[in-house]
Amino acid sequence: MSPLLQATDISKFYGSRVGCQNVSFDLYPGEVMGIVGESGSGKTTLLNCLAGHLKPDTGAVLFDTRADGMQDTVKMSEPARRMLSRTDWAFVHQHARDGLRMGVSAGGNVGERLMAVGARNYGQIRAKATDWLDRVEIQVDRIDDRPAAFSGGMQQRLQIARNLVTGPRLVFMDEPTGGLDVSVQARLLDLLRGLVREMELSAIIVTHDLAVVRLLADRLMVMKDGHVVEAGLTDQVLDDPQHGYTQLLVSSVLQV
Amino acid sequence: MNEYNFAYLDEQTKRMIRRAILKGLAIPGYQVPFASREMPMPYGWGTGGVQVSAAVLTPEDTFKVIDQGADDTTNAVSIRKFFEKTANVAVTEETGEASVIQTRHRIPEQVLTEDQILVYQVPIPEPLRFLEPSEVETRKMHALEEYGLMHVKLYEDISQHGAIATAYAYPVKIEGRYVMDPSPIPKFDNPKMEMAAIQLFGAGREQRIYALPPYTKVVSLDFEDFPFEASKADQVCGVCGAEDSYLDELITDDEGGRMFVCSDTDYCRTRQGNIT
Amino acid sequence: MYVAVKGGEKAIDAAHAWLAEERRGDLSVPELSVAQIREQMSLAVNRVMAEGSLYDPDLAALAIKQARGDLIEAIFLIRAYRTTLQRFGGSNPVDTGEMSCDRRISATFKDAPGGQVLGPTFDYTHRLLDFKLVADGAVDPADERAVETETTPHIMSFLNKEGLIEDDVATDGATPPDLTREPLELPADRSLRLQSLTRADEGFILGMAYSTQRGYARNHAFVAELRVGTCCVEMEIPELGFAIEIGEVEVTECETVNQFQGSKTEPPQFTRGYGLVFGQTERKAISMALVDRALRWAELGEDNVGAPAQDEEFVLYHSDNIQATGFLEHIKLPHYVDFQSELELIRKLRRTPETHMTEAAE
Numbered sequence: 012m013s014p015l016l017q018a019t020d021i022s023k024f025y026g027s028r029v030g031c032q033n034v035s036f037d038l039y040p041g042e043v044m045g046i047v048g049e050s051g052s053g054k055t056t057l058l059n060c061l062a063g064h065l066k067p068d069t070g071a072v073l074f075d076t077r078a079d080g081m082q083d084t085v086k087m088s089e090p091a092r093r094m095l096s097r098t099d100w101a102f103v104h105q106h107a108r109d110g111l112r113m114g115v116s117a118g119g120n121v122g123e124r125l126m127a128v129g130a131r132n133y134g135q136i137r138a139k140a141t142d143w144l145d146r147v148e149i150q151v152d153r154i155d156d157r158p159a160a161f162s163g164g165m166q167q168r169l170q171i172a173r174n175l176v177t178g179p180r181l182v183f184m185d186e187p188t189g190g191l192d193v194s195v196q197a198r199l200l201d202l203l204r205g206l207v208r209e210m211e212l213s214a215i216i217v218t219h220d221l222a223v224v225r226l227l228a229d230r231l232m233v234m235k236d237g238h239v240v241e242a243g244l245t246d247q248v249l250d251d252p253q254h255g256y257t258q259l260l261v262s263s264v265l266q267v
Numbered sequence: 268m269n270e271y272n273f274a275y276l277d278e279q280t281k282r283m284i285r286r287a288i289l290k291g292l293a294i295p296g297y298q299v300p301f302a303s304r305e306m307p308m309p310y311g312w313g314t315g316g317v318q319v320s321a322a323v324l325t326p327e328d329t330f331k332v333i334d335q336g337a338d339d340t341t342n343a344v345s346i347r348k349f350f351e352k353t354a355n356v357a358v359t360e361e362t363g364e365a366s367v368i369q370t371r372h373r374i375p376e377q378v379l380t381e382d383q384i385l386v387y388q389v390p391i392p393e394p395l396r397f398l399e400p401s402e403v404e405t406r407k408m409h410a411l412e413e414y415g416l417m418h419v420k421l422y423e424d425i426s427q428h429g430a431i432a433t434a435y436a437y438p439v440k441i442e443g444r445y446v447m448d449p450s451p452i453p454k455f456d457n458p459k460m461e462m463a464a465i466q467l468f469g470a471g472r473e474q475r476i477y478a479l480p481p482y483t484k485v486v487s488l489d490f491e492d493f494p495f496e497a498s499k500a501d502q503v504c505g506v507c508g509a510e511d512s513y514l515d516e517l518i519t520d521d522e523g524g525r526m527f528v529c530s531d532t533d534y535c536r537t538r539q540g541n542i543t
Numbered sequence: 544m545y546v547a548v549k550g551g552e553k554a555i556d557a558a559h560a561w562l563a564e565e566r567r568g569d570l571s572v573p574e575l576s577v578a579q580i581r582e583q584m585s586l587a588v589n590r591v592m593a594e595g596s597l598y599d600p601d602l603a604a605l606a607i608k609q610a611r612g613d614l615i616e617a618i619f620l621i622r623a624y625r626t627t628l629q630r631f632g633g634s635n636p637v638d639t640g641e642m643s644c645d646r647r648i649s650a651t652f653k654d655a656p657g658g659q660v661l662g663p664t665f666d667y668t669h670r671l672l673d674f675k676l677v678a679d680g681a682v683d684p685a686d687e688r689a690v691e692t693e694t695t696p697h698i699m700s701f702l703n704k705e706g707l708i709e710d711d712v713a714t715d716g717a718t719p720p721d722l723t724r725e726p727l728e729l730p731a732d733r734s735l736r737l738q739s740l741t742r743a744d745e746g747f748i749l750g751m752a753y754s755t756q757r758g759y760a761r762n763h764a765f766v767a768e769l770r771v772g773t774c775c776v777e778m779e780i781p782e783l784g785f786a787i788e789i790g791e792v793e794v795t796e797c798e799t800v801n802q803f804q805g806s807k808t809e810p811p812q813f814t815r816g817y818g819l820v821f822g823q824t825e826r827k828a829i830s831m832a833l834v835d836r837a838l839r840w841a842e843l844g845e846d847n848v849g850a851p852a853q854d855e856e857f858v859l860y861h862s863d864n865i866q867a868t869g870f871l872e873h874i875k876l877p878h879y880v881d882f883q884s885e886l887e888l889i890r891k892l893r894r895t896p897e898t899h900m901t902e903a904a905e
Contacts, residue, residue, distance in 0.1 A: 118422070
């Protein structure tokens with residue numbers, strides 16, 4: 012099997028400060044990769060470089076496009092990259108507000124990606140939006156309500172529905188459970204796990220919460236000061252951490 | 268009467284506007300920035316249309332101006348007088364006689380020909396403006412053909428009102444590429460835009476010109492199951508009896524009595540002439 | 544029979560005749576002369592020249608007379624006239640350091656070479672109506688004193704000897720873009736922004752500047768120098784091969800020093816805001832300097848706090864009172880057709896309440 016995404020030598024600097032440096036990895040179809048580290052470790056910078064929100068200073072991000080096979084998304088034209096980001100890619104923001112249109116109804120939020128790629132049948136768009144609201148456990152009769160009237164957990168589930176409706180192959184998630192209550196987090200994680208398995212999604216999840224990666228990620232990269240200090244299978248890294256920093260991370264979780 | 272150049276604008280300026288028009292015709296529906304001049308009438312009162320007319324008028328032209336379909340509304344009169352004075356061109360109220368027609372908010376009922384130019388006055392040229400206030404953003408959206416948001420607006424209309432709640436300035440897609448604002452014409456007029464005449468759009472305050480060459484494909488945005496409808500009042504003209512023309516509604520007495528008449532005054536007058 | 548929209552032409556002619564009569568007012572009161580307006584309403588004349596972007600006190604006074612004292616209408620008359628004028632070329636940059644100052648004050652240094660010159664200002668007058676002016680505006684001649692120095696150096700230049708203030712970035716000598724000859728495209732460079740601000744509506748710029756003082760993108764400005772005076776305008780004549788003086792303009796120049804904490808790339812230092820406006824127009828020049836400084840957040844590496852005065856597109860697109868007035872007042876024009884189509888739509892939507900919900904569910 013060939014990789015879906017291949018990152019090689021990704022580096023990003025802010026002046027003389029390192030954002031992230033020399034990060035390389037492969038992601039295979041259906042695989043979920045977790046990136047953990049404390050704030051300032053470079054994990055969000057890396058995610059933004061991978062998802063095309065930031066242009067890395069060095070390196071390549073190859074993605075296996077449906078039409079043309081492996082393409083470097085860093086060198087891709089902006090229209091092509093934007094097309095990718097509304098078809099095969101999805102991005103779940105930490106704050107649902109950043110990923111939703113707060114002035115548009117729930118149905119419109121879910122329908123937007125469909126319409127952006129050419130859906131022109133109102134009934135079908137609405138049916139699909141209804142189906143997706145149901146899948147993310149939002150009552151279907153809330154379809155015409157605006158997200159401002161939703162709870163934080165519902166907003167986050169709506170954001171996930173909005174992202175997954177076009178059947179992307181790769182989902183980027185930035186602290187998807189951040190800022191939510193613990194009980195709400197558990198429900199969201201459960202939902203995400205179900206969707207990832209069911210849709211055979213590949214995903215890259217950035218989080219500082221080891222519980223999230225324990226539950227969702229097949230593989231793990233641990234970052235510190237812009238560098239990957241340890242990588243491997245999730246269970247292996249969490250149960251038998253080799254690097255001192257990872258050991259510290261894992262033990263700090265255990266203390267909680 | 269030699270204080271001003273023919274049709275008011277100096278020749279350099281006219282050449283600049285003509286270049287913008289040609290570029291607009293070459294890329295139908297694309298908004299071409301142009302260095303709009305300060306005109307002796309206020310912005311928002313047709314300065315874009317006036318500049319476009321000034322750039323295309325020749326001494327041999329016959330000029331017609333309508334506002335709301337009528338030749339004798341005050342602003343139409345004012346603009347017609349302006350060109351009578353500064354260009355000394357022949358003017359007419361007959362649609363068929365005119366070689367250049369400047370309009371605000373209507374397309375004449377009579378079918379236009381290849382020998383005619385229709386000049387629209389445009390207040391807000393950007394169809395995405397009320398969805399996205401930033402010009403920098405909307406230009407990027409056009410460049411990347413990101414028009415999903417436009418349909419989200421139509422979707423929201425239907426989900427809230429059961430129909431697309433846009434009655435005028437109804438957005439259109441040009442030759443499958445640019446989404447364009449047809450100026451605030453009623454949507455009844457949208458299908459007429461696929462026409463033989465050249466259509467030029469001038470927005471003075473917003474400094475944009477755009478254009479449609481003859482027979483350009485113009486599609487009003489809609490959904491398959493909520494198709495675009497070119498609707499009008501379900502009435503006939505109380506004066507000429509026309510059933511196919513766009514109607515103005517007039518209040519005729521204190522009791523709220525109503526009457527419907529053609530908004531296109533030339534069309535109505537011609538029909539009355541044919542009846543008597 | 545139906546006559547509602549007929550007679551537009553007659554109505555316009557009659558309205559214009561009436562307007563002329565109203566402009567003249569009571570015939571038993573002597574008519575104002577253009578010279579009277581130019582001499583006795585000079586600050587109004589200055590504003591019309593500044594926002595009309597045309598330095599001609601006589602024409603500005605004429606415009607004020609014609610506009611019945613409505614300054615925005617007068618500015619509009621000047622702008623429309625200006626458009627038709629032929630361009631002979633560009634002058635050399637005006638050297639405000641060579642200004643012959645009528646007024647020059649600094650809020651940052653008590654004294655500086657050239658001194659503080661209060662000049663003709665309202666600043667320390669008591670705002671009491673002077674009923675003597677009702678009867679007779681005769682004035683005694685003011686005391687005069689010979690100027691001490693020929694030229695007055697800029698106060699900012701002293702401050703900068705210590706390197707405490709950002710360096711003025713010299714332009715590359717290229718002619719700056721002309722806002723009135725090219726469409727405004729964003730992002731605009733500073734010279735384009737300053738052009739736009741100097742002809743912007745005084746009230747709008749004042750409001751924007753005031754908002755920065757109240758905390759919307761606060762940049763704590765000191766008036767390093769405010770000077771009002773005349774500068775000569777020189778133009779290079781190709782046939783002669785050198786520059787000759789073609790006239791004089793009165794201008795107001797304001798330079799502010801603003802706090803700056805430093806950023807990732809810049810050390811802490813003072814930064815600058817700049818205002819330059821035709822005529823004695825102090826309120827406008829100071830406002831302009833504050834707004835100029837607020838708009839420079841990106842180049843200085845400051846945070847965009849989302850304040851209106853930081854938003855270049857918002858400020859530049861909404862500061863022109865001729866554009867704003869025209870578009871605002873155009874809603875007086877007939878909108879029968881648009882309104883009719885809305886009327887039809889509302890009727891249609893009301894005819895079919897709720898039916899779409901069932902359709903949608905099917």
